[in-house]
Amino acid sequence: MIWQLDFLLCVLVLICAIAAINIKDLLSAVIILGAFSFFMCLLWAEMGAVDVAFTEAAVATSVSTILFVGAIIKTTRRSKD
Amino acid sequence: MLTKIYENLIVQTVCRIMVPFIQVYALYVIAHGHYSPGGGFQGGVILTASLALLFLAYGQGAVISRMGRRITIVLCGLGVFIYAGIGLLCLLLGGNFLDYAQLAPILGVSIPRARSLGILGVEIGVGLTVMSAMYSIILDIAGSPPAE
Numbered sequence: 001m002i003w004q005l006d007f008l009l010c011v012l013v014l015i016c017a018i019a020a021i022n023i024k025d026l027l028s029a030v031i032i033l034g035a036f037s038f039f040m041c042l043l044w045a046e047m048g049a050v051d052v053a054f055t056e057a058a059v060a061t062s063v064s065t066i067l068f069v070g071a072i073i074k075t076t077r078r079s080k081d
Numbered sequence: 082m083l084t085k086i087y088e089n090l091i092v093q094t095v096c097r098i099m100v101p102f103i104q105v106y107a108l109y110v111i112a113h114g115h116y117s118p119g120g121g122f123q124g125g126v127i128l129t130a131s132l133a134l135l136f137l138a139y140g141q142g143a144v145i146s147r148m149g150r151r152i153t154i155v156l157c158g159l160g161v162f163i164y165a166g167i168g169l170l171c172l173l174l175g176g177n178f179l180d181y182a183q184l185a186p187i188l189g190v191s192i193p194r195a196r197s198l199g200i201l202g203v204e205i206g207v208g209l210t211v212m213s214a215m216y217s218i219i220l221d222i223a224g225s226p227p228a229e
């Protein structure tokens with residue numbers, strides 16, 4: 001547990017979360033959400049929960065990104081609000 | 082829908098080379114699930130990721146010809162059957178549900194070894210179910226509807 005590394009990863013997670021909510025282009029939002037999941041994975045691995053980090057890396061950064069991209073291809077890429 | 086294929090030699094070659102290594106790694110994760118981080122769920126998801134990579138590079142026809150929708154359903158049921166079958170076998174032999182120590186007389190090994198083998202069997206069942214269920218979800222969301 002290195003608190004500086006924890007703090008850095010926490011700041012990156014917050015930046016990615018706020019950017020993914022605020023951005024208008026939905027494809028970019030999906031990619032930023034993948035980066036968010038990756039930083040969460042690093043944070044969990046750093047805090048000692050390796051199994052959770054493994055699940056996050058396997059599910060959130062690959063499969064859910066593919067599902068979101070598939071959903072965007074079937075709908076529209078621009079956000080309406 | 083991802084039915085239109087953009088032919089790209091580099092992407093297709095890299096995917097063709099990467100997919101066997103990803104699948105071997107997934108089998109490693111499943112087989113070592115009771116010693117190290119990982120397990121049936123993570124291994125199944127990595128197997129799905131390899132199929133999804135093939136799907137993205139070569140289009141829907143390539144993956145459907147390798148693993149059709151019917152065998153997906155069969156594998157999904159088979160995984161649940163393995164999981165519940167091991168649990169109910171332990172129940173029939175006089176223990177609790179998933180009490181692997183009761184499997185020791187059948188397998189002919191010591192009780193700790195029987196627990197290890199029982200967990201391995203359960204992980205294989207979970208991996209099969211997770212792989213086929215996630216694969217069918219990806220096919221239904223990203224692919225074109227099946228031709229009835």
